[in-house]
Amino acid sequence: YQDDGIGDLQFAHRxxxxxxxxxxxxxxxxxxxxxxxxxxxxxxxxxNIYLAKRWLETEAKKNDLVYFYFAGHGDVExxxxxxGYLLAYDTPFGNYLNNAIRIEDFNIMANTLSVEKNANVxxxxxxxxxxxxxxxxxxxxxxxxxQLNKVExxxxxxxxxxxxxxSEENVVWGNGRGAFSxxxxxxxxxxADDGEKDGVITLQELSAYLAKKVxxxxxxxxxxxQNPVSLGKPNKLMAIVNDSILKSLATQxxxxxxxxxxxxxxxxxxxxxxxxxxxxxxxGLMKNRDLETAIDFSQLLTMSADEASDFxxxx
Numbered sequence: 001y002q003d004d005g006i007g008d009l010q011f012a013h014r015x016x017x018x019x020x021x022x023x024x025x026x027x028x029x030x031x032x033x034x035x036x037x038x039x040x041x042x043x044x045x046x047x048n049i050y051l052a053k054r055w056l057e058t059e060a061k062k063n064d065l066v067y068f069y070f071a072g073h074g075d076v077e078x079x080x081x082x083x084g085y086l087l088a089y090d091t092p093f094g095n096y097l098n099n100a101i102r103i104e105d106f107n108i109m110a111n112t113l114s115v116e117k118n119a120n121v122x123x124x125x126x127x128x129x130x131x132x133x134x135x136x137x138x139x140x141x142x143x144x145x146x147q148l149n150k151v152e153x154x155x156x157x158x159x160x161x162x163x164x165x166x167s168e169e170n171v172v173w174g175n176g177r178g179a180f181s182x183x184x185x186x187x188x189x190x191x192a193d194d195g196e197k198d199g200v201i202t203l204q205e206l207s208a209y210l211a212k213k214v215x216x217x218x219x220x221x222x223x224x225x226q227n228p229v230s231l232g233k234p235n236k237l238m239a240i241v242n243d244s245i246l247k248s249l250a251t252q253x254x255x256x257x258x259x260x261x262x263x264x265x266x267x268x269x270x271x272x273x274x275x276x277x278x279x280x281x282x283x284g285l286m287k288n289r290d291l292e293t294a295i296d297f298s299q300l301l302t303m304s305a306d307e308a309s310d311f312x313x314x315x
Contacts, residue, residue, distance in 0.1 A: 005093025074127030156232035190246035
């Protein structure tokens with residue numbers, strides 16, 4: 001962020017880049033790069049974001065699928081209306097009117113594309129206090145008749161947390177990610193496929209997956225509350241599972257050693273961080289041992305999380 005009064009985020013740019021990568025992949029629809037506007041860090045100014053919004057409004061055609069994804073800071077203004085804002089790179093600290101991204105503006109964009117072009121619109125925000133996306137800043141609730149039917153049928157809103165909560169990021173998720181964005185992509189890639197394992201991800205399945213994983217993981221790592229919010233038809237199709245991409249979510253363990261002392265830089269499964277009690281046990285078992293001779297890492301990386309855990313504790 002340009003203004004020193006707004007604390008920088010470590011991993012928001014990675015969240016945006018990896019979401020774009022998902023869209024480029026078969027699981028995300030193999031979207032051509034020419035159809036994606038990716039604004040990272042200093043590119044994500046108020047002006048550029050609103051220009052990209054205008055591009056979406058101009059280019060979207062009937063039955064198109066339109067995404068708006070934002071990872072960054074969010075806030076709520078101090079008036080009685082408590083309007084929600086997304087903070088752009090050049091937003092001044094505490095001065096949001098005409099200097100930040102109004103969540104209401106993107107809700108209105110979604111309503112307009114839904115009603116006038118019959119486009120399908122998915123709004124996703126990974127930002128503090130972004131629950132406003134599905135709450136009081138959603139003017140679509142005031143529509144009636146055919147317009148309301150189109151809005152309810154065509155639109156999906158997903159926010160990383162409720163309007164009074166923070167959106168957490170940490171190195172334990174995906175080697176540095178926002179918790180919501182990390183589990184969002186894991187869910188879309190197949191881990192949210194529940195019940196019959198039918199190879200498709202619906203909004204209901206994705207919402208249920210996020211409602212469990214995000215609060216549990218955030219509470220465990222940061223001791224804070226974070227509850228994702230979603231709005232839309234439960235049976236709305238969100239993704240089709242690609243087998244090769246799903247397989248890529250296999251267990252990953254990255255362990256580094258420095259001067260004979262053990263330091264854990266990352267130890268996760270596709271479902272999140274290992275329990276801290278297990279980590280403590282691992283540290284106790286491995287202290288003062290030579291990892292390279294103690295563990296066959298080539299064998300370890302082919303195992304499931306449970307198999308790897310048993311292997312480590314049995315050696």
